Amino acid sequence: MIALKTWRELRSMGIAYILILEALLIPAVVLWPDLRGGFDEITSLVDSPLISRIVDSIVEMVPAEFMQRIVRMILDNDEETSYRAYLAVQMFFKGVNIVGIAAAILLGTGMVSRERENQTLEFLLSRPASRSAILWNKYWVTAVIVVVPIFLTSWSARPMSALDPVNLDVPLDVLMICSFHNAAFVLVVLSLTTIFSVLAKSQVQTAFWIGGVVILQVALYFVQTIRRFSAFKLSDFDVYQPVMIGNQGFWELFTEQTVWLLLAAVVLYGIADRLFARTQP
Amino acid sequence: MTQPALSATSVSKRFGDFVALEDLHLEVNPGEVVGFIGPNGAGKSTFLRTAVGLLKASGGELSVLGHDPARDPLSIRKRTSYLPGETNVYASMTGKQFLSFNREFYKSQRPMPESLREQFEVPLDRSVRRYSAGMKQKVALRATLEADVDLYLLDEPDRALDANARLALRDWIQLLRDEGRAVLLSSHHLAEVEALADRSVFLLDGRNVSDERIRSARETLKKRIRMQLSREIDLPSGTTRSSVLPDGTIEVFVANDPASWLSTLPEGVLESAEIGATRLDDIYRVLTEHSSEVNA
Numbered sequence: 001m002i003a004l005k006t007w008r009e010l011r012s013m014g015i016a017y018i019l020i021l022e023a024l025l026i027p028a029v030v031l032w033p034d035l036r037g038g039f040d041e042i043t044s045l046v047d048s049p050l051i052s053r054i055v056d057s058i059v060e061m062v063p064a065e066f067m068q069r070i071v072r073m074i075l076d077n078d079e080e081t082s083y084r085a086y087l088a089v090q091m092f093f094k095g096v097n098i099v100g101i102a103a104a105i106l107l108g109t110g111m112v113s114r115e116r117e118n119q120t121l122e123f124l125l126s127r128p129a130s131r132s133a134i135l136w137n138k139y140w141v142t143a144v145i146v147v148v149p150i151f152l153t154s155w156s157a158r159p160m161s162a163l164d165p166v167n168l169d170v171p172l173d174v175l176m177i178c179s180f181h182n183a184a185f186v187l188v189v190l191s192l193t194t195i196f197s198v199l200a201k202s203q204v205q206t207a208f209w210i211g212g213v214v215i216l217q218v219a220l221y222f223v224q225t226i227r228r229f230s231a232f233k234l235s236d237f238d239v240y241q242p243v244m245i246g247n248q249g250f251w252e253l254f255t256e257q258t259v260w261l262l263l264a265a266v267v268l269y270g271i272a273d274r275l276f277a278r279t280q281p
Numbered sequence: 282m283t284q285p286a287l288s289a290t291s292v293s294k295r296f297g298d299f300v301a302l303e304d305l306h307l308e309v310n311p312g313e314v315v316g317f318i319g320p321n322g323a324g325k326s327t328f329l330r331t332a333v334g335l336l337k338a339s340g341g342e343l344s345v346l347g348h349d350p351a352r353d354p355l356s357i358r359k360r361t362s363y364l365p366g367e368t369n370v371y372a373s374m375t376g377k378q379f380l381s382f383n384r385e386f387y388k389s390q391r392p393m394p395e396s397l398r399e400q401f402e403v404p405l406d407r408s409v410r411r412y413s414a415g416m417k418q419k420v421a422l423r424a425t426l427e428a429d430v431d432l433y434l435l436d437e438p439d440r441a442l443d444a445n446a447r448l449a450l451r452d453w454i455q456l457l458r459d460e461g462r463a464v465l466l467s468s469h470h471l472a473e474v475e476a477l478a479d480r481s482v483f484l485l486d487g488r489n490v491s492d493e494r495i496r497s498a499r500e501t502l503k504k505r506i507r508m509q510l511s512r513e514i515d516l517p518s519g520t521t522r523s524s525v526l527p528d529g530t531i532e533v534f535v536a537n538d539p540a541s542w543l544s545t546l547p548e549g550v551l552e553s554a555e556i557g558a559t560r561l562d563d564i565y566r567v568l569t570e571h572s573s574e575v576n577a
Contacts, residue, residue: 001382001385005371005374005382006376008373009373010376073338093513111298118369118371118372119367119368119369120369120370120371121370122330122335122365122367122368123365123368123369123370123421125335126333126335126358126363126365127358127386128355128358128359128386128387129355129386130355280335281330281334281335281365
């Protein structure tokens with residue numbers, strides 16, 4: 001019943017979220033041939049050492065080192081490799097990392113704090129249901145609403161890419177591996193949001209706290225010397241690109257990174273559960 | 282002997298340095314309606330929250346339906362229906378969805394008596410967001426009282442209700458009592474409590490008001506006279522306190538026999554007089570006046 005209530009409250013936002021993810025992906029895919037055409041014109045000139053140096057100089061003018069690598073990857077001679085690197089950026093590094101995290105925050109902030117703000121928490125907590133069951137039923141429905149669109153959108157990239165004018169094959173398994181990892185990253189954000197939602201007096205306060213954490217992490221990511229301390233290093237181009245071009249398989253990524261993200265999500269949720277057990281309405 | 286539905290012995294609750302409850306004693310038996318009376322901040326809501334395990338008592342013994350709320354709140358909540366005082370119903374739901382949501386938590390339901398349906402009528406297909414405060418309270422009450430449980434803990438159940446709905450609520454609670462359910466009723470409408478409760482427990486500053494103090498309040502009230510005079514006069518000696526009420530009635534407390542004191546008034550001045558009072562709100566007034574005098 002709590003799960004159904006949560007679903008009713010969040011479903012419209014969930015639908016809006018999946019539409020935004022698709023709305024970001026469709027133009028990115030459709031515009032690929034034009035982009036690639038432009039790249040091809042540049043790379044056709046690279047045979048000349050002078051032009052090659054000019055292109056390198058232009059790439060080095062790109063402000064961040066990780067962006068330079070992205071541009072170099074997308075300039076790859078092999079169109080399929082180039083396109084997959086481009087999709088890693090559009091779909092995962094940009095799309096889910098921005099919209100998915102925004103959804104986790106927007107949907108997660110109200111989990112408990114909205115009940116407190118609307119003065120319904122005391123009513124809910126005094127029903128014959130354990131606090132763990134209350135929080136879990138709210139959490140898992142929110143998690144499903146946040147995570148499923150990631151898989152659906154990345155799945156849709158495959159038929160979209162196979163159609164004119166792109167006509168490129170993107171294996172489903174690489175899309176799903178990246179989606180799984182990206183979903184784990186978003187779950188970490190959702191679990192952290194849940195902690196703040198349990199502690200905060202209002203939804204705005206929750207959003208302020210989790211927003212502060214995310215902005216700090218983004219700021220860290222954009223400073224090259226301290227980028228390794230940013231959580232976004234665990235979900236950036238360097239994570240998705242090797243999987244997308246087939247250089248890294250599921251188990252390699254899972255054991256090296258994804259498992260730690262899942263563990264972090266579980267630990268953070270466990271903390272939220274313990275805090276919720278002690279919370280006063 | 283029947284086990285009490287709720288039994289509190291010397292219960293205390295502290296929030297840091299603030300003492301919300303101190304040495305509170307209370308018992309509610311099956312088939313009994315107990316009024317729980319006290320001014321704002323007396324600790325009534327804190328006690329009700331403690332009884333359903335939302336707060337943990339700092340000391341004393343509390344047993345609800347044979348369970349300790351701190352250790353086994355779920356067993357208590359399965360057999361208890363609690364209406365919080367400062368609560369709201371979900372604005373995102375319709376009235377019907379809210380009732381159905383609440384129903385899912387309880388094993389069985391006892392539908393609202395047909396005779397009360399009219400007074401508790403609310404447009405259930407409408408979003409709660411568009412309800413008035415009274416409609417919200419009616420839906421919350423229906424959700425609470427339709428749960429088939431042994432103990433009902435009601436914090437200000439008559440809040441925002443119109444007169445008809447208040448009378449219907451009175452009937453509904455009487456029905457629960459007749460069925461052997463226990464009800465602890467916290468209310469500011471002392472007339473409602475007086476009409477319903479088998480007995481009442483007064484709470485001031487988190488403590489029970491002692492029987493001795495209530496007796497003393499009753500004694501004080503026996504020496505109270507409320508009277509209308511035809512003209513202004515200097516009151517004869519023998520009063521301990523006097524005041525003029527907003528409607529012009531003069532209220533005096535006398536040291537000795539009220540009838541003898543009345544006989545000392547000049548002839549023809551007295552239009553009407555009422556000696557003594559045993560109504561709950563009078564007792565409450567004397568007790569709280571005394572409390573504020575002590576605190577001052």
